[in-house]
Amino acid sequence: MRQLVTRRDGVYLDLTCGGGGHLKQISEALSAGAVLVGVDRDPDAVAATREYLKSVPQTLTVVQDNFGRLDEVMETLGLNRVDGVFLDLGISSFQIDTAARGFSFMQDGPLDMRMDKSGPLMAEQVINEYPVEELVSLFRKYGEEKRSYQAARAIGRAREESRIETTGQLRQTLEPVLSPRNLNASLARIFQALRIVVNAELQQLEEVLPKAVDYLEVGGHLVVISYHSLEDRIVKHFIADRVKGCICPPEFPVCVCGIKPSLKALTRHPVKPSEEEIMSNSRAKSARLRAAEKIA
Numbered sequence: 001m002r003q004l005v006t007r008r009d010g011v012y013l014d015l016t017c018g019g020g021g022h023l024k025q026i027s028e029a030l031s032a033g034a035v036l037v038g039v040d041r042d043p044d045a046v047a048a049t050r051e052y053l054k055s056v057p058q059t060l061t062v063v064q065d066n067f068g069r070l071d072e073v074m075e076t077l078g079l080n081r082v083d084g085v086f087l088d089l090g091i092s093s094f095q096i097d098t099a100a101r102g103f104s105f106m107q108d109g110p111l112d113m114r115m116d117k118s119g120p121l122m123a124e125q126v127i128n129e130y131p132v133e134e135l136v137s138l139f140r141k142y143g144e145e146k147r148s149y150q151a152a153r154a155i156g157r158a159r160e161e162s163r164i165e166t167t168g169q170l171r172q173t174l175e176p177v178l179s180p181r182n183l184n185a186s187l188a189r190i191f192q193a194l195r196i197v198v199n200a201e202l203q204q205l206e207e208v209l210p211k212a213v214d215y216l217e218v219g220g221h222l223v224v225i226s227y228h229s230l231e232d233r234i235v236k237h238f239i240a241d242r243v244k245g246c247i248c249p250p251e252f253p254v255c256v257c258g259i260k261p262s263l264k265a266l267t268r269h270p271v272k273p274s275e276e277e278i279m280s281n282s283r284a285k286s287a288r289l290r291a292a293e294k295i296a
């Protein structure tokens with residue numbers, strides 16, 4: 001939590017608190033007078049964090065909400081300034097390992113994939129009700145899968161017979177049309193695409209970043225860990241735009257927009273996990289951390 005903590009008695013937000021692991025590390029870097037807020041859209045994660053961190057010395061509030069709704073969360077908590085914002089994107093090990101949540105192609109479960117189980121859209125609806133052409137484009141855009149067309153066509157054919165309701169049925173439908181050499185990687189990409197659509201993950205990320213910077217104190221840090229290139233690209237461009245400030249076309253001789261830089265990048269390149277971290281948690285392999293400091 002080196003990159004996040006600038007004041008030991010400050011106010012810190014962990015907007016993806018999951019099981020509370022990172023929040024615990026943040027707590028350990030702070031004095032007892034600090035204020036901690038954990039947010040997660042998954043009620044099970046909120047319950048797990050509350051239980052795991054019930055004895056931290058700081059004032060801790062754990063809220064079930066979507067980080068895209070940061071304004072509402074801040075208003076409810078009566079906060080308007082924070083010293084650090086942390087995001088550890090994507091899904092947790094707990095979510096992947098719980099077959100009933102439907103995130104994993106390694107276990108059979110309902111095609112759900114909602115992080116917040118009260119959400120309006122399930123993967124089952126996307127798979128059975130979206131036009132095949134839309135599935136092709138979603139698998140390409142959010143999964144970057146080469147065999148998107150074949151995968152979507154196979155789904156289209158299978159669902160004419162009967163609805164595809166489980167992760168196992170989806171896997172069986174896809175296996176014959178994906179490259180056997182890269183089967184798991186392709187399945188992972190298609191499941192990733194579905195998860196991103198069901199939870200509107202990239203939209204939420206686009207929404208939260210500017211809000212997080214608005215609430216940061218000057219000198220406060222934003223730290224984001226991403227797990228795939230689509231997320232990392234959004235974070236990278238956001239930080240680069242805020243470091244640059246001015247949005248005037250390059251041919252303008254002088255700036256007319258008046259937008260000043262608001263961030264300083266603290267990581268020139270994304271920070272990758274050490275061998276040791278990967279050994280102790282293989283899912284950390286694809287993690288990329290970027291950090292920035294608010295300067296105005």
Ligand SMILES: C[S@@+](CC[C@H](N)C(=O)[O-])C[C@H]1O[C@@H](n2cnc3c(N)ncnc32)[C@H](O)[C@@H]1O
Pocket residue numbers: 015016017018019020021022023039040041042045065066067068088089090091092093115204
């Ligand atoms: C990689 S896990 C975080 C794990 C956590 N850092 C820990 O130490 O246990 C990502 C978490 O972010 C949550 N999440 C993803 N998108 C969210 C969103 N838009 N709003 C709130 N929580 C979100 C997921 O429910 C999941 O629990």
